[in-house]
Amino acid sequence: MTIVRKIAPYVIAIIASFAAAGIFIALTGANIFQAYETILFTSFRTPNGFVQTLLKFIPLTLQALAFTIPLTAGKFNMGGEGQMIVGAIAASAVGIVGADLPAFILLPLVILAGVAAGALWGLIPAYLLYKFNINEILTSMLLNFVSFQIIDLVATGPWRDPVAGHPTTVQIGQGGFLPMLIKNPPLNAGLILALLVAAAVYLYTSRTTGGYELVATGANPRAAAVFGINVKRMFVFSIVLAGGIAGLSGVIEVAGVQHRLIVGLQHNFLVLGVIIALIARGNNLAVPFVAFFIAILEIGASAMQRTMNVPIEMVFIVEALVLLFVLLSDVVRRR
Amino acid sequence: MESLITFLRLTLLSMVPFVLAAQGTMLGGRAGVFNVAQEGIMLVGASLGFIGSYLAGGSTLVGILAAMLVGGIFGLALAYFTTSLKMNQFVIGLSLLFIGTGLSTLIPKLVIGVTLSQPLIPTLKDLPIPLLSNIPFLGRVLFSHNILVYFSILLSIGLWYFLFRTQLGLELRSVGENPNAADSLGINTSKHRYVTAVLGGMLIGLAGAYLPMVYTGTFTEGMVKGRGWLTIALTFFAGWSPLPVLYGSLFFAGIEVASYRFQAGGIAIPYQYLLMVPYLATILVMMFTFRKTRVPGFLGNNYDREKRSL
Numbered sequence: 030m031t032i033v034r035k036i037a038p039y040v041i042a043i044i045a046s047f048a049a050a051g052i053f054i055a056l057t058g059a060n061i062f063q064a065y066e067t068i069l070f071t072s073f074r075t076p077n078g079f080v081q082t083l084l085k086f087i088p089l090t091l092q093a094l095a096f097t098i099p100l101t102a103g104k105f106n107m108g109g110e111g112q113m114i115v116g117a118i119a120a121s122a123v124g125i126v127g128a129d130l131p132a133f134i135l136l137p138l139v140i141l142a143g144v145a146a147g148a149l150w151g152l153i154p155a156y157l158l159y160k161f162n163i164n165e166i167l168t169s170m171l172l173n174f175v176s177f178q179i180i181d182l183v184a185t186g187p188w189r190d191p192v193a194g195h196p197t198t199v200q201i202g203q204g205g206f207l208p209m210l211i212k213n214p215p216l217n218a219g220l221i222l223a224l225l226v227a228a229a230v231y232l233y234t235s236r237t238t239g240g241y242e243l244v245a246t247g248a249n250p251r252a253a254a255v256f257g258i259n260v261k262r263m264f265v266f267s268i269v270l271a272g273g274i275a276g277l278s279g280v281i282e283v284a285g286v287q288h289r290l291i292v293g294l295q296h297n298f299l300v301l302g303v304i305i306a307l308i309a310r311g312n313n314l315a316v317p318f319v320a321f322f323i324a325i326l327e328i329g330a331s332a333m334q335r336t337m338n339v340p341i342e343m344v345f346i347v348e349a350l351v352l353l354f355v356l357l358s359d360v361v362r363r364r
Numbered sequence: 365m366e367s368l369i370t371f372l373r374l375t376l377l378s379m380v381p382f383v384l385a386a387q388g389t390m391l392g393g394r395a396g397v398f399n400v401a402q403e404g405i406m407l408v409g410a411s412l413g414f415i416g417s418y419l420a421g422g423s424t425l426v427g428i429l430a431a432m433l434v435g436g437i438f439g440l441a442l443a444y445f446t447t448s449l450k451m452n453q454f455v456i457g458l459s460l461l462f463i464g465t466g467l468s469t470l471i472p473k474l475v476i477g478v479t480l481s482q483p484l485i486p487t488l489k490d491l492p493i494p495l496l497s498n499i500p501f502l503g504r505v506l507f508s509h510n511i512l513v514y515f516s517i518l519l520s521i522g523l524w525y526f527l528f529r530t531q532l533g534l535e536l537r538s539v540g541e542n543p544n545a546a547d548s549l550g551i552n553t554s555k556h557r558y559v560t561a562v563l564g565g566m567l568i569g570l571a572g573a574y575l576p577m578v579y580t581g582t583f584t585e586g587m588v589k590g591r592g593w594l595t596i597a598l599t600f601f602a603g604w605s606p607l608p609v610l611y612g613s614l615f616f617a618g619i620e621v622a623s624y625r626f627q628a629g630g631i632a633i634p635y636q637y638l639l640m641v642p643y644l645a646t647i648l649v650m651m652f653t654f655r656k657t658r659v660p661g662f663l664g665n666n667y668d669r670e671k672r673s674l
Binding site: 053056057105157161162163164166167168170171172173174175178179181182300303304307340342343345346348349350352353356357359360 | 400449450451454455456458459462463465466467469470473474478589590593594596597600634636637639640643644646647650651654655
């Protein structure tokens, strides 16, 4: 009974937002049911569709975790996109400079560099919060805009691939590629990394002392401080950890998917990550499942745009509405 | 001299979106409603301002009204979810931000379709003030602008007068400072929150519409470029007061214009560095001012008269 009660608001939220989006889809003159079918089932029709969904699932899960971890401590990390970009830049820098190194040296270096860069990028708002008490939402968000310029600078700099029309660097060394789980359609080992991180985050926050301190800090910072938890340090730690995880999503995009640095690789991952994290209500166990659902919608949305000419933003609205309806269900339950 | 005049003129011109959006944010914040959806509301305002004007055959007025209408609807939604349903302001703000961002690109695609080059709308004309615009130097810097430049200055002064010199303004401030006390004096706290959130949303929507109507003549995806977020920072270090918001907007606009002027000036720095400046400067300024600024006491909280006071 409890599980039904837990899932019911989600089901209602999804149905309601699809109904709302149906109005817009009808306005474009497309067949509503065909559109729904495309959105929901493209991921499962072909092996390629399924692999594409998994490839979306990886960065979405990591981005959502980069939001839920600080949220556990009561802080909002809006810098996942910047942390991802900086991680991707560091990973490709190491991958290009060390192109001749063998895989067992280069690959760990690439991953480490990306994670460290993301963590450092997260350290900036965390430090400003710690030292000057500056609202972390604003600083982490503003740093995203700085990172957009840095990636442009790197991709049009000396490493630029002169053949590519779009700002892009040359390929990183073969040794820096993540191994493939499936050759065709290509699925890289980033999937395993993402699942491991998701499991580790869940175990950390629910089964360890450090994780408990994080939860306690978020639940009531004053009480946590009274019990001897260094609350400000928890804030810093949570945002830095989030930065590292977001950095990892950048690494996987470079070392696993593109094998080079491409301007715009962050797509819409920050916004979707936040939506996933909030739909999951900050619950780290639920994040991968919600992320998978959103990945299905995203893949379906691009298919719908290609085959039916329905703009891809339609699904974005659906996702935002699902979030709003899920939030509303809390209100309904309160009464 | 000539380049100084141009610089000052452009600064005043670019100040407008910051002033409008920040005054809108300030107004809602004074009643305790903290809007974080600026970026989304500005985008949807820009989008509908453009579409409205385009559909009405280039009428600026229709565009402005459309942008303010949609901004007001977003403000109303924010007020309803936070004030009546008592939901978390930041989370609701983010949801509205996402919906606004999505709608801003969806609507032009639905109305105009996907075209190689977007149609253009006529941009706002300059309205030189008779006599005053003939004063050397000042005339060109201050008195020959489009109507929204004058409006944003008058609005700032008007809001200052309203907040600090009228009874209603005092009541509004008390709602944002201590709604419990305000309520016990018979002030309708919900009404204040609704009205300011809606008016604030309208101003933010108008701020968005300024971009296609003055700068580009068309809507492009993500054209607000973080100005909405900068606005929040601006409102914070202007201490949620109308006149400092106006000065702060001049500062932001000055940085924006300077970074573009350097770029056009052919100085040998990669332009990406210049484009980082507004965001980095904002973070720097926050480091120096964040501690000293005053924030409305109840900002970001929801008042529930049935609950014990905090």
